[in-house]
Amino acid sequence: MARSSEFDLIRDCFSTGYPAASDLLLGIGDDCSLITPPADMELAQSIDTQVAGVHFPADAPPGLIAGRALRCATSDLAAMGAVPQGFHLALTLNNSEDWFLRDLAAGLRLTANTLNMPLLGGDTTYGEHLTITIAVQGWLPRGLGLRRDAARPGQDIWLTGKVGGAALILDDVLRDPTRDDQDTAPYYHPRVHLSFGHLLLSLATAAIDISDGLIQDTRHIANASGVVMNLDAEKIPTAVNGEHPRWHECLTGGDDYQLLFTAPADARERIEACALTAGLRECRIVGNVTAGDADVCVHKNNELLVFSKEGYTHFRS
Amino acid sequence: MARSSEFDLIRDCFSTGYPAASDLLLGIGDDCSLITPPADMELAQSIDTQVAGVHFPADAPPGLIAGRALRCATSDLAAMGAVPQGFHLALTLNNSEDWFLRDLAAGLRLTANTLNMPLLGGDTTYGEHLTITIAVQGWLPRGLGLRRDAARPGQDIWLTGKVGGAALILDDVLRDPTRDDQDTAPYYHPRVHLSFGHLLLSLATAAIDISDGLIQDTRHIANASGVVMNLDAEKIPTAVNGEHPRWHECLTGGDDYQLLFTAPADARERIEACALTAGLRECRIVGNVTAGDADVCVHKNNELLVFSKEGYTHFRS
Structure with a gap:
């Protein structure tokens, strides 16, 4: 494609069709x-x-990739x-190429509208590998x-839903990356718990x-708060049951973007009411916080489980 | 390197030694x-x-690369x-590798301190090509x-200094990327006109x-403001003089990060005083704004120059 029309296409793809931001004075350009x-806001x-x-x-x-990237980034909010x-x-x-840019932008726009995330600005460069950086x-x-530093001994540990769906479907996604159905949804379209997260503001602590x-990320709260995070494996909703040979991957695989949070016991009823309000099918207490040196302890049938790998690491050793 | 020590090194490299931000409540982690x-601020x-x-x-x-990337990004501010x-x-x-991360972080920290830019947060990933994205x-x-949309007919066009230094030294940098001296400084350490830019707030328009x-970026103001931007080539400070065979590259090459701005004629004295305050060696009127269809016109010895390529394009055709 000639340069000028390519620039026009990029402008068209990324300048219209996104949600409007009421507080945006100046956008792309x-x-x-x-x-x-x-x-009074942070x-x-x-x-x-x-x-x-x-x-x-x-x-x-x-x-699919652009939409997923926006979901993953927005999950931090x-x-x-x-x-x-x-x-x-x-x-x-x-x-x-025309089809590539249009498909990428269509997926991004759809997700931006679903999550109500206006596109404020950006930078488009050329490189050998598609790389998507999103600042939310x-x-x-x-x-x-x-x-992460506000978990306290005596509090409950909650989880918003099933873990493991994205990790277990990854091999299938790698074999056929075009597969966009109910099974690959945990990978391509992880639910972002924006409204529930906001409802938790006065209820949850960390x-x-x-x-x-799950285990690696729970350890971040343990370390930041200086507490022991006790997880009861039998209470954790997983994509496959506890007898399945890949069950442990549900606790160590990433990409599900469920929320794990701590809260005092007297918030239980209100948290359950908020989960209903936010339309969550599952939101369960999966453990509790105790005093001690920062650690994560996973119990199953009264036995302490040890995992050789607690989660995804971003670097090759 | 083992994973844990690698994570520790990354944490060490990017968590200390940066300027403190008085308004930062929660940083990395x-x-x-x-x-x-x-x-009342935007x-x-x-x-x-x-x-x-x-x-x-x-x-x-x-x-050098990390420092340069931070300078380039901050120049937009x-x-x-x-x-x-x-x-x-x-x-x-x-x-x-240890030396690579330490060198990268040292260059970034040095520049962050020079520009007074606190590091607020980040994401570190692995990929085949070093890629640095900075959100300022x-x-x-x-x-x-x-x-860019506030230039008006009758206003002056100003430029903060010489253009072309970075473009002309690029071949040398490509031959010996370790060369860090006065000649390569326009490429590796472009001056970021933060204090002067801020002083211009009540004086400049676009x-x-x-x-x-220079020409391509001037065209952005012409298009956004709907005006003709007339540049007088003889008044533009360039890295080589007008008879040099590579002179035209000074007007079309990028990477100098000089500021080009428009201002009403009655602001001339105050702009010159601000330039002195900000320690600028050069800050000159290089043209004027007239009414007409959005365009950039470059004159030299009363002739209109035409450039086949007006600047750097980010895509291969």
Whole structure:
């Protein structure tokens, strides 16, 4: 494609059809985007990169990948309880063909509208591997954000739903990256618990989204809060039951983006009511917090389980 | 290197030694960073990606590259007149060796301190090509940001300094990417006009930083403002004089990050005083704005120059 029409296509793909941001003064097309912060709010921000061949199959449909990348990034806002404000997109394209750009943009737009995430600005570059970096942001009432360091002994540990669906379907996705059905949905379309996360603001203490594996991510709360996080394996909803040979992968595989959070026992009824309000099918107590050196202890049938690998690591050793 | 020590090294490299942000409530290590916006300010934001082998030599010292990437990204804040607040870093590493990470972090830290840019958060991933995405942000008094759409007929066009230094040294940098001296400084250490940009807030109308070529970037203002931008080639400070065979590359090559801005004639004295205050050696009127269909006209000795290529394009055709 000639350069000018390629630029036009990129502009068309990324300038219209996204949700409108009421606080956006200046969007794509200047040196910076400009927004007006509301009074008395904190700004929660996170940046997330996904690289072809590392975080997703290089031959996967670009629209599915872009939508998934936005979901994964936005999940960090849900884990803080923030109300989404929008995102900036840094896209390194290895393919600038018409169908590729249109498919990528269509998937991104669909997800942006589902999550109500305006596109505020971006940068498009060329490279050998499709790389999608998304910087998300949202607002939080002052001092109420769900941090990792606020779990306290005596509190319950909650989980929003099943874990393991994305990890167990990954081999199938790698074999056929175009497969977009109910089974691959945990991988391509993980639910982002934005409204539930926001409802938890005055109820939960610490929270994290499960992106790298239940045990590994729970350990982040244990370390930040200086507590023992006790998980009762029999209470954790998993994609396959406890006798299945791949059951343990449900606890160590990533990509489900469920919320794990802690809360005092007197918040139980209100949390269950909020889960109903947010339309969650499952939201369960899966363990409790005790005092001690920071650790995660997983029990099954009164035995302590030990995992050689607790989650996804981003580097090769 | 074993995984745990590698994670420790990354944490060490990116968690200490950066400027402190007074408005940062929560930095690296949670799902999101948290900041408190000041009252009555707008938030200016930009995201910028640099890919090894595309935007910089793949075998360049990582510290030089990281510092340069931060300068290039921060330049967008200067072009809006914003006061820097901080940045998020999305780093895709192709090398996790000790010396590589330490050199990269040292260069980034040095530049962050020079520019007073706190590191707010980030994401580190693995990939085949070193890719650095930086999301910068800063504060602007309401309504005063220097946009591209505010140039008006009758106004002067100003330029902060010489153009062409980075473009002309690029071949040398590609031959020896380790060369870090006065000649390669325009490429590796472009000056970011943060304080001058901020001083221009009540004086200039439109502004842009020259990242892709003087003519091409001037055209962005012409298009956004709907005006003719007339450049007088003889008045433009260039790295080589007008008889040099590569002189035209000074007007079309990118990477100098000078500011080009428009201002009414009655602001001339105050602009010159601000340039002195900001320690600029050169800041000159290089043309004027007239009414007409959006265009850039470059004159030299009363002849209209035509350039087959006006600047750097980010895509291969």
